[in-house]
Amino acid sequence: MxxxxxxxxxxxxxxNIKAIVHQNLARRRxxxxxxxxxxxxxxxxxxxxxxxxxxxxxxxxxPAFWQTYIQVPITFDSTVLDPQGARDPQALANxxxxxxxxxxxxxLFPHVEGRLPLRALGGLISxxxxxxxxxxxxxxxxxxxxxxxxxxxxxxxxxTFFKGNIDRTLPEAxxxxxxxxxxxxxxxxTSGKIEKQFNAVLFQSGDxxxxxxxxxxGALMGSFFTLLVTFLLSFPIGVATAVYLEEFAPKNRWTDxxxxxxxxxxxxxxxxxxxxxxAVFINFFxxxxxxxxxxxxxxxxxxxxxxxxxxxxxxxxxxxSIREAALGMGASKLQMVGHHVLPxxxxxxxxxxxxxxxxxxxxxxxxxxxxxxxxIVDVPKNFLDPATVLPVQIYLWSDLPERAFVERTxxxxxxxxxxxxxxxxLAILLRKRFERRW
Amino acid sequence: MIKHKLALAVAATILTATAYxxxxxxxxxxxxxxxxxxxxxxxxxxxxxxxxxFKTPKVESTGTGGGFKLFCGGVGVQHPDISNASRAIKKSxxxxxxxxxxxxxxxINIGFxxxxxxxxxxxxxMPLTIKDLWLALAKEVPDPAxxxxxxxxFKTWKDxxxxxxxxxxxxxxxxxxxxxxxxxxxxxxxxxCKEFPAIxxxxxADEKKAxxxxxxxxxxxxxxxxxENDNLIxxxxxxxxxxxxxxxxxxxxxxxxxxxxxxxxxxxPSFETIADGKYPVSRPLFVYAKKAHxxxxxxxxxxxxxxxxxxxxxxxxxxxxxxxxxxxxAKRKQVAMDANALKVMAP
Numbered sequence: 001m002x003x004x005x006x007x008x009x010x011x012x013x014x015x016n017i018k019a020i021v022h023q024n025l026a027r028r029r030x031x032x033x034x035x036x037x038x039x040x041x042x043x044x045x046x047x048x049x050x051x052x053x054x055x056x057x058x059x060x061x062x063p064a065f066w067q068t069y070i071q072v073p074i075t076f077d078s079t080v081l082d083p084q085g086a087r088d089p090q091a092l093a094n095x096x097x098x099x100x101x102x103x104x105x106x107x108l109f110p111h112v113e114g115r116l117p118l119r120a121l122g123g124l125i126s127x128x129x130x131x132x133x134x135x136x137x138x139x140x141x142x143x144x145x146x147x148x149x150x151x152x153x154x155x156x157x158x159x160t161f162f163k164g165n166i167d168r169t170l171p172e173a174x175x176x177x178x179x180x181x182x183x184x185x186x187x188x189x190t191s192g193k194i195e196k197q198f199n200a201v202l203f204q205s206g207d208x209x210x211x212x213x214x215x216x217x218g219a220l221m222g223s224f225f226t227l228l229v230t231f232l233l234s235f236p237i238g239v240a241t242a243v244y245l246e247e248f249a250p251k252n253r254w255t256d257x258x259x260x261x262x263x264x265x266x267x268x269x270x271x272x273x274x275x276x277x278x279a280v281f282i283n284f285f286x287x288x289x290x291x292x293x294x295x296x297x298x299x300x301x302x303x304x305x306x307x308x309x310x311x312x313x314x315x316x317x318x319x320x321s322i323r324e325a326a327l328g329m330g331a332s333k334l335q336m337v338g339h340h341v342l343p344x345x346x347x348x349x350x351x352x353x354x355x356x357x358x359x360x361x362x363x364x365x366x367x368x369x370x371x372x373x374x375x376i377v378d379v380p381k382n383f384l385d386p387a388t389v390l391p392v393q394i395y396l397w398s399d400l401p402e403r404a405f406v407e408r409t410x411x412x413x414x415x416x417x418x419x420x421x422x423x424x425x426l427a428i429l430l431r432k433r434f435e436r437r438w
Numbered sequence: 439m440i441k442h443k444l445a446l447a448v449a450a451t452i453l454t455a456t457a458y459x460x461x462x463x464x465x466x467x468x469x470x471x472x473x474x475x476x477x478x479x480x481x482x483x484x485x486x487x488x489x490x491x492f493k494t495p496k497v498e499s500t501g502t503g504g505g506f507k508l509f510c511g512g513v514g515v516q517h518p519d520i521s522n523a524s525r526a527i528k529k530s531x532x533x534x535x536x537x538x539x540x541x542x543x544x545x546i547n548i549g550f551x552x553x554x555x556x557x558x559x560x561x562x563x564m565p566l567t568i569k570d571l572w573l574a575l576a577k578e579v580p581d582p583a584x585x586x587x588x589x590x591x592f593k594t595w596k597d598x599x600x601x602x603x604x605x606x607x608x609x610x611x612x613x614x615x616x617x618x619x620x621x622x623x624x625x626x627x628x629x630x631c632k633e634f635p636a637i638x639x640x641x642x643a644d645e646k647k648a649x650x651x652x653x654x655x656x657x658x659x660x661x662x663x664x665x666e667n668d669n670l671i672x673x674x675x676x677x678x679x680x681x682x683x684x685x686x687x688x689x690x691x692x693x694x695x696x697x698x699x700x701x702x703x704x705x706x707p708s709f710e711t712i713a714d715g716k717y718p719v720s721r722p723l724f725v726y727a728k729k730a731h732x733x734x735x736x737x738x739x740x741x742x743x744x745x746x747x748x749x750x751x752x753x754x755x756x757x758x759x760x761x762x763x764x765x766x767x768a769k770r771k772q773v774a775m776d777a778n779a780l781k782v783m784a785p
């Protein structure tokens with residue numbers, strides 16, 4: 001009614017709006033640009049940190065995949081190894097193989113004299129060399145009496161030096177490699193008797209206090225057994241719980257309390273589960289300390305809530321029409337769930353479980369309480385052998401004084417990260433391949 | 439059906455595991471100090487390699503106190519056989535042990551560990567004394583004029599001792615849960631404060647208060663708790679040339695190209711000065727064995743023999759190469775003899 005009145009006072013409304021929009025346009029665009037800018041900065045910063053972290057770990061850890069070996073002429077002298085000539089395996093196993101290594105090194109450098117220089121010469125080779133020769137004789141007793149050129153593991157100090165991590169210009173007292181050793185190593189290098197080979201030891205042996213002999217096989221097997229127990233326990237229980245709560249349980253105060261508690265458990269610090277494991281599984285049930293079985297039990301307590309929550313989310317995303325159609329066709333409730341809802345929800349449940357397992361793989365704090373933070377040389381063979389896991393191995397190595405453990409720590413982190421990426425990648429793949437959208 | 443079988447299998451595993459846990463253990467179980475861990479693990483590995491008929495012992499790093507708690511839990515295969523300690527066993531711990539039936543304990547003093555104060559090589563060396571260190575780190579210090587206790591306000595080393603440089607006081611050290619921290623307090627703080635008449639007077643009047651004054655480390659950001667990881671402290675020292683770090687001698691030895699150990703009371707930390715007792719901040723390291731387990735768990739006697747042998751504990755043994763400072767010759771022989779005879783501690 002009063003439109004004409006205002007119309008006469010101001011310019012026509014269409015031009016008015018256009019002007020206002022025009023006026024604000026620059027400001028709105030600037031705001032949007034700014035917001036995008038912030039986003040970009042945030043992402044770049046995040047990526048920069050990831051690149052920095054990965055770059056640091058990889059640059060430190062990559063050299064650990066190669067290891068320095070020295071070629072030594074070894075005479076498997078039967079007068080040393082088998083004085084009786086009986087070829088008794090027991091006597092052969094206990095023979096003095098260190099003498100052979102020393103003799104081989106002296107053959108390479110015949111001019112070295114005196115106790116201290118000879119010790120320094122012996123220090124170039126890892127203490128595992130003698131056991132390596134013993135293993136060879138055990139595998140091939142026919143080597144006895146022959147002379148072989150054998151590539152022997154160099155000591156950790158030589159390895160660090162050969163990789164360029166020890167500055168040769170430092171005063172002699174400040175480096176683990178002495179002047180005479182550098183001279184010998186240079187000679188070996190010119191004659192091609194020292195080289196870097198793929199570090200198979202890292203993947204084949206358990207822990208060791210000598211960096212060049214230390215490997216992650218024990219920790220990998222420990223992680224494998226622990227996660228197997230975790231999966232076998234938490235997946236069926238988690239799925240059953242999710243299905244029951246979502247499909248069968250009445251909605252009342254009790255189920256509400258259960259739901260709140262499950263959500264709460266998902267946020268409990270993991271060390272608490274470790275304490276629980278110590279009190280219940282070890283002290284009450286008397287299970288052995290340091291066993292992957294106990295580790296798996298503790299970690300499954302930790303992953304259960306994650307799997308239940310993911311499982312329930314997957315079940316709710318299945319549209320009600322599917323349920324109604326199944327029931328309408330005369331299916332029982334169990335048939336409806338078993339034949340229709342669960343198969344459709346399974347990819348989501350698996351994804352949630354895999355992410356929960358990845359979290360369990362990276363966990364070390366709860367394992368401290370149940371004795372899995374330990375030095376274990378023998379590779380575990382079953383669920384009850386003492387074992388450690390990959391993150392714990394990383395923690396233990398990072399705390400050792402020897403410089404050569406730095407690169408091994410980073411190498412172990414790389415292996416752990418590779419498994420994490422693999423597991424998370426699998427979760428994404430499952431989701432992409434099998435997820436149905438309605 | 440499958441789920442039933444699975445549940446049965448899990449139940450069966452747990453049952454057999456329980457039976458297994460209570461019946462036999464064929465490897466030695468060792469717990470305790472993270473300072474002794476690098477040495478015991480080296481012996482364990484050698485022992486496992488040299489003896490084909492014994493399994494390699496398992497060595498847990500639980501800390502000295504945590505180790506004794508497990509060790510004193512009782513006699514039986516579920517309890518550990520050997521405990522590492524970066525200090526001697528306390529009276530209260532012996533009592534706990536006795537209460538749980540662990541009465542026969544064999545104490546083995548395996549050697550010494552020096553605690554060093556180190557700084558980056560970029561820094562000039564600072565000749566420190568225990569007195570200076572106490573003044574730098576105590577929460578309350580006697581006022582130079584009146585002798586009354588006041589809050590510690592020293593900001594630079596020059597404030598404490600005119601001979602020292604005017605660098606900011608900044609010390610990175612282990613947290614109170616660490617055995618290294620206990621030893622530092624006992625060897626440096628307790629001794630440093632005794633050099634002041636004011637504290638001596640206080641000691642006569644109120645012994646408890648004097649002890650607390652001696653041992654309390656300042657909390658105004660000068661002493662920084664850097665966690666249990668000594669490699670981390672070394673890296674922080676390289677990044678911050680003004681800072682001093684407190685850690686075990688083996689970490690100094692491994693990083694001589696980056697850091698230097700400060701002299702304390704005129705003595706530089708080195709293998710020789712720690713071994714002959716001239717360097718004032720060193721502590722004995724121990725291993726405790728349960729005699730009741732000898733003969734039950736295979737290999738304990740042989741493991742002790744390996745530990746106390748000359749090729750391990752000796753002057754040029756492999757433990758010395760790992761940074762353990764060996765005992766003097768006569769003492770070492772005595773320790774080896776007593777240990778191999780399984781001589782138990784006096785109750």
